[in-house]
Amino acid sequence: xxxxxxxxxxxxxxxxxxxxxxxxxxxxxxxxxxxxxxxxxxxxxxxxxxxxxxxxxxxxxxxxxxxxxxxxxxxxxxxxxxxxxxxxxxxxxxxxxxxxxxxxxxxxxxxxxxxxxxxxxxxxxxxxxxxxxxxxxxxxxxxxxxxxxxxxxxxxxxxxxxxxxxxxxxxxxxxxxxxxxxxxxxxxxxxxxxxxxxxxxxxxxxxxxxxxxxxxxxxxxxxxxxxxxxxxxxxxxxxxxxxxxxxxxxxxxxxxxxxxxxxxxxxxxxxxxxxxxxxxxxxxxxxxxxxxxxxxxxxxxxxxxxxxxxxxxxxxxxxxxxxxxxxxxxxxxxxxxxxxxxxxxxxxxxxxxxxxxxxxxxxxxxxxxxxxxxxxxxxxxxxxxxxxxxxxxxxxxxxxxxxxxxxxxxxxxxxxxxxxxxxxxxxxxxxxxxxxxxxxxxxxxx
Numbered sequence: 001x002x003x004x005x006x007x008x009x010x011x012x013x014x015x016x017x018x019x020x021x022x023x024x025x026x027x028x029x030x031x032x033x034x035x036x037x038x039x040x041x042x043x044x045x046x047x048x049x050x051x052x053x054x055x056x057x058x059x060x061x062x063x064x065x066x067x068x069x070x071x072x073x074x075x076x077x078x079x080x081x082x083x084x085x086x087x088x089x090x091x092x093x094x095x096x097x098x099x100x101x102x103x104x105x106x107x108x109x110x111x112x113x114x115x116x117x118x119x120x121x122x123x124x125x126x127x128x129x130x131x132x133x134x135x136x137x138x139x140x141x142x143x144x145x146x147x148x149x150x151x152x153x154x155x156x157x158x159x160x161x162x163x164x165x166x167x168x169x170x171x172x173x174x175x176x177x178x179x180x181x182x183x184x185x186x187x188x189x190x191x192x193x194x195x196x197x198x199x200x201x202x203x204x205x206x207x208x209x210x211x212x213x214x215x216x217x218x219x220x221x222x223x224x225x226x227x228x229x230x231x232x233x234x235x236x237x238x239x240x241x242x243x244x245x246x247x248x249x250x251x252x253x254x255x256x257x258x259x260x261x262x263x264x265x266x267x268x269x270x271x272x273x274x275x276x277x278x279x280x281x282x283x284x285x286x287x288x289x290x291x292x293x294x295x296x297x298x299x300x301x302x303x304x305x306x307x308x309x310x311x312x313x314x315x316x317x318x319x320x321x322x323x324x325x326x327x328x329x330x331x332x333x334x335x336x337x338x339x340x341x342x343x344x345x346x347x348x349x350x351x352x353x354x355x356x357x358x359x360x361x362x363x364x365x366x367x368x369x370x371x372x373x374x375x376x377x378x379x380x381x382x383x384x385x386x387x388x389x390x391x392x393x394x395x396x397x398x399x400x401x402x403x404x405x406x407x408x409x410x411x412x413x414x415x416x417x418x419x420x421x422x423x424x425x426x427x428x429x430x431x432x433x434x435x436x437x438x439x440x441x442x443x444x445x446x
Contacts, residue, residue, distance in 0.1 A: 006036040007116040010044030010073065012065050015052030017192045017236070019080055019102070020137070021145040023050045026079070026108050033109075033118045041072035045116040046097070048108060051089075053082030053162065055337045066093050075115060079108045084162045102163050103148055138389065140422030141188040141232075141405060142181050146174050146222070150194040151201070152239065154265075155276050155344040156305065156336065159194055168200050171217040171225075172208040178226050187422050188232035188387055190404065191223075197238040220246045227255025232387065232424075234404055236261045240278055245287065252295040257401045260291070263303040267322030268315035271308055274347060288326055299402035301330035306364060307357030308336045310349035316360050323367055329375055330408055331368040335361050373434035376409075380429050383442060386411045388423045398425075400437065409435040416441055 009030055013023035026048065027037060038044050047069040051062035062082045069076045070093060078089055079100045086099035098111035137143065149164040150157075178189055193199065200206070200217035207214045215221050219235075220243070226233045233256040238244055240262050251258040264284065266272050278284075291298055304319065323331070335357040338345055352360075388398040389405070395414040403409050413419070413427055427439030 006034055006119060008036045008038045008043055008045045009112060009116070010038055010041055010047040010069070012047065012049045012069060014050060014062055014065060015054070015058065015081065017143045017190065018145055018194065019050055019052060021143050021192065022080070022103065022105070024143075026050070026105055029105065029109050030112060035112070035116075035118060041069065044073055044075075046075040046077060046112060047073045048077045048079065048112065051078060051080035051082035053080070053084065054158070055339055057337065058082075059088075063089070063092050066096065070095055077108060077111045077115070079104060081162050137405075138421060139185055140387065140389075141190060142186045143190045143192050144174070144178055144181065145169075145192050146196065146199050147193040151198060152195065153276055153343070155274060155347065156308065156339065156342055158339050158341045161341060163194060166195060166198055166202045168198075168203050168217055170203075170206075170208045171200070171215050171222050172210040174222060175210040175215070175225050178229060182229045182231050185422065186231060187424060188234060189226060189229075190234050190236060191226075192236045195237065195239050196235055197241045197244055219243070220250070223247060223250055223256050232257050232401070234259050236404070238262045240264065240284065240287075245290070248291050248294045248298070251298060258295050258298040259301070259401060259404070260298060261301045261404070265303065265305050266308065266315075266319055267304075268311070268318040271311055271315045274310060274344075274349070275305075275308060276343075285322070285325055288328075297401075299329045300326075301332075301404075301408065302328055303332040303334065304364065305334050305336050306360040307352040309344060309347055309351055311336075311352055311360075316363075320364065320367055323364070323371065327371055327375065328368070329372065329402060331364075331372070332407070333361055333364050333368070369434045373432075376432040376434060376437065379437060380432055382429050383426055384411070384429060384437075384439070386413065386425050386427050386439065388413075388419045388421050388425065390421060391417060391419050393417065409437065411437045411439055413439055413441060 011023060011027060013020055031037065041047060049066050049069055052058040059082055066076060066078055076096050077098045078096050081102050082089065083099050084101040089096060089099050097115055100107035147166060147168040149166045150159050151166045181189060197219060199219045203217045205216045205218040208217055215225055223233060227250060238261060250256050265275055265277050288300060384400045386398040386400055388396050390397045396416040396419045398411050400411050426442045428442060429437050429439050431438040
């Protein structure tokens, strides 16, 4: 319950899971300083909006959220990716109290102090905060960010200009946070960063200490250590480096989830070159075959962009042919949207008309839906593990090891009303569509 004597902060968090982790850090600090967190504009003394600025649609959503907060409350502090362009925000909303960019936690907290001073007598050792900090996800899963920034220069992306070059967190610090989350009841860790596969590259894989022993600041060693915590570990946003192959044995052994999230973005070598991405789809196809040979249960998720400047029908057909052969489990697709400041704007290539982008998006998603449905139907009769997210009057809804929150499918267990969120149970798959599964609990979990 909120103490009316405490200063009260409202918070709006937009964008990707990496931004969500930033929000959690800010909220944890504010909570430690005695601020109450409220979910109504009219209850708040000030509102913080953590923005997204990756594409035009996200920028507009951020501007709309800022405007709503101003209309409903009047005192608004802005931070996050779009905050890197303070002028664009102030041009639309000159009333905002403060604007700061991504990862600028101190500036956000200082702005809150300026406009709503904390109680001087607050004692964090008395006014308790959970040891895992303030989480914006359900208690049983959490995002863990292992690095900031990115060293790549993909021509469609402005992340490096907003978040800077790669800066990896010390592996001892990361593992300590993971251990604390597991101790607090988290059953699934979702490891995120701009470029998870590059973890430790900037430190030259420096040795650090954890649990009384040396561990290299490198993805494989970090993942192996996390896998010994006895919880699900899911890796997101892996650039297709050769050393990603080293993770597959850990998946086959059950130390981390058999789930690879690799945004390939395209399959045409010509378009990949223009995007400044790896340009060998033949090599990728062979690697996918090798991954599946080593770990047959692996789920491979990817994202693609259609309508990149200069993309021809032949280029697009190469992408469709790749999908036919790769038989990926999960696919997201975006229509190219020019981002202010992205190098792709200066390539001098002909823009793909919006109606062609839409047609290509529909064709790709239709093909992938057929592929995904066939792969899902193959699961009927299998026994799978399910982590429960919600329980209602009709049954429970959860996810399999193949499903990440909010972006993949669900598993529905009709009649399983006795379960609790965070339970991990076994179920037999009885039905499926392109995205979701339906199951029945095994006798041991009834």
